[in-house]
Amino acid sequence: MKKSFKSKFINFLLLLLSIVLIVKFIFFISKQFLPAEGVSQKISSEQKPFFYTFKATNKKNAPVKKKLKIKKPPKKNIISIKKFELIALYNSTDVKLATIKYNKKIDTILAGEVFEGYKLISIFQAYIILNKNKKDYKLEIKSGKDDKKPSYKDVKKPKIKKSIKLDDEEFEPKKIERKKIDYYKNNLEKVWKDITIMPNKKGKNSDGFKVLKIKKDSDFHKLGIQKGDIIKEINGRELKSNKDAFYFFKNLDKIDMLQISILRGEEIKEIEYEVR
Amino acid sequence: MQLAIKILIGLLIFYLSVMFFLPKKELYFLAEKQLEEQKLIISDEKIDEGIFDIKLSEGKLFFEDMDVATFENINIATTLFTNSAEITNFIPAQSLQDIIPVGIKTLLLTQSIINFDMVDIELSGNFGEAEGVVDLEKREIKLFFKTDKSKSFTKLKKYLKKTKEGWIYEKKF
Numbered sequence: 001m002k003k004s005f006k007s008k009f010i011n012f013l014l015l016l017l018s019i020v021l022i023v024k025f026i027f028f029i030s031k032q033f034l035p036a037e038g039v040s041q042k043i044s045s046e047q048k049p050f051f052y053t054f055k056a057t058n059k060k061n062a063p064v065k066k067k068l069k070i071k072k073p074p075k076k077n078i079i080s081i082k083k084f085e086l087i088a089l090y091n092s093t094d095v096k097l098a099t100i101k102y103n104k105k106i107d108t109i110l111a112g113e114v115f116e117g118y119k120l121i122s123i124f125q126a127y128i129i130l131n132k133n134k135k136d137y138k139l140e141i142k143s144g145k146d147d148k149k150p151s152y153k154d155v156k157k158p159k160i161k162k163s164i165k166l167d168d169e170e171f172e173p174k175k176i177e178r179k180k181i182d183y184y185k186n187n188l189e190k191v192w193k194d195i196t197i198m199p200n201k202k203g204k205n206s207d208g209f210k211v212l213k214i215k216k217d218s219d220f221h222k223l224g225i226q227k228g229d230i231i232k233e234i235n236g237r238e239l240k241s242n243k244d245a246f247y248f249f250k251n252l253d254k255i256d257m258l259q260i261s262i263l264r265g266e267e268i269k270e271i272e273y274e275v276r
Numbered sequence: 277m278q279l280a281i282k283i284l285i286g287l288l289i290f291y292l293s294v295m296f297f298l299p300k301k302e303l304y305f306l307a308e309k310q311l312e313e314q315k316l317i318i319s320d321e322k323i324d325e326g327i328f329d330i331k332l333s334e335g336k337l338f339f340e341d342m343d344v345a346t347f348e349n350i351n352i353a354t355t356l357f358t359n360s361a362e363i364t365n366f367i368p369a370q371s372l373q374d375i376i377p378v379g380i381k382t383l384l385l386t387q388s389i390i391n392f393d394m395v396d397i398e399l400s401g402n403f404g405e406a407e408g409v410v411d412l413e414k415r416e417i418k419l420f421f422k423t424d425k426s427k428s429f430t431k432l433k434k435y436l437k438k439t440k441e442g443w444i445y446e447k448k449f
Contacts, residue, residue: 034302
């Protein structure tokens with residue numbers, strides 16, 4: 001009788017043990033199909049600032065400046081490069097940057113950054129030096145008569161199919177009051193009331209921000225933005241994500257110049273304002 | 277009678293082994309991958325796996341690569357019949373504090389097997405207290421705020437709607 005009870009009890013314990021083992025085995029197998037690592041935020045590479053000082057003056061109104069000391073180019077065998085187009089450059093003690101066009105791609109890069117495999121190493125008054133595979137390449141700014149003084153007149157606007165031709169008068173940047181910018185920075189809800197923008201999705205990525213709604217007579221409307229416009233770039237930096245838009249909003253108070261590149265229909269339009 | 281007891285013991289052992297051997301960390305990683313598809317990333321968190329729960333501490337929340345908030349602790353627990361997540365000290369990132377004037381001291385989310393599409397929410401913070409539901413079927417959040425005299429609640433009012441029931445926050449997702 002006792003033996004039978006013992007064996008029944010042992011059988012029951014074995015049954016319980018087998019339940020535990022089966023559960024353990026099932027989860028062991030399922031673990032193989034589950035991710036073994038979590039997700040971490042990747043630290044993005046250094047962002048191009050929105051807030052460089054980009055003085056846009058046409059020749060008529062350009063202030064007379066003292067002659068700049070021109071750096072002598074390095075004494076190296078420098079090859080001219082034709083496949084790129086140098087659209088604009090900016091050279092100061094703090095910021096050195098150049099806007100380069102290759103096919104339809106336009107990018108603004110800082111000294112030390114790489115464009116299509118070419119590293120921007122030096123910026124001079126009318127040209128830049130790029131380096132690839134230890135060879136130096138010279139890229140001159142496209143201009144007319146006056147090579148040494150590139151002005152906004154020389155800046156070629158990106159084209160898609162047609163491009164709006166802008167004369168000297170249009171290049172004269174209009175002015176926007178800094179207090180207005182500060183007001184919008186501190187009153188985000190006012191921005192939302194005046195303008196509604198959404199990322200313009202192209203597959204998984206977006207190629208700008210589409211203006212869905214804009215209040216008539218608002219400051220945004222006065223800037224020249226219209227419903228249906230796609231805001232492609234601000235101050236030479238592409239707007240590809242909410243992060244870009246938010247980063248710009250966060251640094252609004254640091255800008256001296258507001259350059260907005262807009263796709264309207266099939267045309268690229270540039271809006272330029274000087275912040276004062 | 278003896279058979280019924282044996283069955284009960286068997287079920288209890290089965291339940292306890294499921295809870296004990298459940299690959300909680302790996303399931304959390306799977307949830308993280310799914311959240312990543314919605315561009316939401318929980319990063320830099322310390323993970324401690326308990327017997328019946330999983331505890332995340334000192335983490336950061338990113339949305340579309342933007343630093344959105346930090347949290348002190350998230351305690352995710354399951355009994356298989358109910359799931360809960362308790363979040364403590366959920367603070368919006370410095371850059372967002374002007375836009376989202378809300379510091380959440382405690383946020384409790386509970387989901388039951390009986391009403392699987394509804395997640396109950398209870399939260400408290402510098403704005404006072406609120407409670408509400410997330411309707412997963414209708415993809416809707418509804419929060420009822422208790423009127424509070426704090427500055428944070430006053431700032432928050434612009435996002436809320438005043439009704440007979442009080443201040444309500446409604447959002448479709």
